[in-house]
Amino acid sequence: MTLSAAPAPPAARTPAGQAREKILATAFRLFYAHGFRAAGIDTIIAESGVAKATFYKYFPAKDDLILAYLEKVDGIWTGQLHAAAEAAGEDPAAQLVGLFDALTTACRRDGYRGCAFINAAAESAAGTRVHDRTVAHKQQIRAWIRDLAARAGAQDPDQLARSLTLLLDGGLASGVLDGDPEAATAAGTTAAQLVAASLGSSPGGRSLRTGPDGNPGGTHDHH
Numbered sequence: 001m002t003l004s005a006a007p008a009p010p011a012a013r014t015p016a017g018q019a020r021e022k023i024l025a026t027a028f029r030l031f032y033a034h035g036f037r038a039a040g041i042d043t044i045i046a047e048s049g050v051a052k053a054t055f056y057k058y059f060p061a062k063d064d065l066i067l068a069y070l071e072k073v074d075g076i077w078t079g080q081l082h083a084a085a086e087a088a089g090e091d092p093a094a095q096l097v098g099l100f101d102a103l104t105t106a107c108r109r110d111g112y113r114g115c116a117f118i119n120a121a122a123e124s125a126a127g128t129r130v131h132d133r134t135v136a137h138k139q140q141i142r143a144w145i146r147d148l149a150a151r152a153g154a155q156d157p158d159q160l161a162r163s164l165t166l167l168l169d170g171g172l173a174s175g176v177l178d179g180d181p182e183a184a185t186a187a188g189t190t191a192a193q194l195v196a197a198s199l200g201s202s203p204g205g206r207s208l209r210t211g212p213d214g215n216p217g218g219t220h221d222h223h
Helices: 016-034 041-048 052-058 062-087 092-098 100-107 116-122 129-152 157-177 182-199
Strands: none
Touching: 016 041, 016 052, 016 062, 016 116, 041 052, 062 092, 062 100, 062 116, 062 129, 092 100, 092 129, 092 182, 100 157, 100 182, 116 129, 116 157, 129 157, 129 182, 157 182
């Protein structure tokens, strides 16, 4: 969900069939690097190499482009979270901790500027389409984590999901505010403690596994 902030030179005119994706790719880079207000329509048109009429054919209003950008970010970030969780193994408890590996990877990328959805919420008024989309994204992530918590046998899945999503958002913010990627590592350690406490077990490191009888079992490597 990160891209370099380096400006791109004006592009050659783009065939109509490729125009929408070229506009979206340009907006993806500029919106994340500079924010919605700073990245103007004229700049996006110039750098994407499309005619103004073509731009407005696909995106009649700037909010339409912002929503398409957020949809793209959602797919990327959600995919990264799910991949990190699945890399931890099949145990839901291990997945709850493993998903924080996506946070570690994100915070260490060049050009990292925090969570695109938190950034979007800060630039949009409550009740607007853009703000509603940011809220929906956060609710979807929390619902997924809540499902993992329930399957892991958490004493209070709702509370654990709320705590872990707050920790995830805090790590995303801290990674850009203090520029220290170790904030993500600390978040992962804290997540392991929260999960263990909710399951009534000892953290025992990142690999949280329980056997059929509820006792600690095997472990999984995290990538």
